Amino acid sequence: MTTVFASIQEKLIPFENLFYTWLVRVFLAATIAGVAWIDDAPPLELAAYAISIYTALRILMHFGEFMTAAPFGNRILQAISAVSAVLLLTLAFPSIAIFTRVIAEFITL
Numbered sequence: 110m111t112t113v114f115a116s117i118q119e120k121l122i123p124f125e126n127l128f129y130t131w132l133v134r135v136f137l138a139a140t141i142a143g144v145a146w147i148d149d150a151p152p153l154e155l156a157a158y159a160i161s162i163y164t165a166l167r168i169l170m171h172f173g174e175f176m177t178a179a180p181f182g183n184r185i186l187q188a189i190s191a192v193s194a195v196l197l198l199t200l201a202f203p204s205i206a207i208f209t210r211v212i213a214e215f216i217t218l
Contacts, residue, residue, distance in 0.1 A: 120180035127178050128194050131168060132201060138164040139202045143209025161202065168198050 138160050145157035175191035 117180060124175070124178040124180055124190070124194075127171075127174060128198075131171070131198055135164060135168070135198050135201050136205055139205035140209050142202075143206035144213070146206065146210055147213045157206075161206075164202065165199070168195055 142157040142160045145153040145160070172191055172195060175194050176187045179187040179190040181187050181190065
């Protein structure tokens, strides 16, 4: 039984490394975009949108890597885990950007 868990954990390590590498990148990009959205200056908003689009495209370009790094042998389970990882990364971006903006508005009160 422990060998089964050890095998799953060994297969999960590359997927986790890839996910957490992208999560840090998404956090940084979302923080930069959130800070840019604080001020309503058009150049900063354009920069924030450019960062958002670039980050989204980069994540989508690595969808295949998420599928190959998935710890499952079945293609359907690989696709489900890759889609869920991309979905989590996608949801993390607006969460951090909104959180950054709310903190900035709270500080300026």
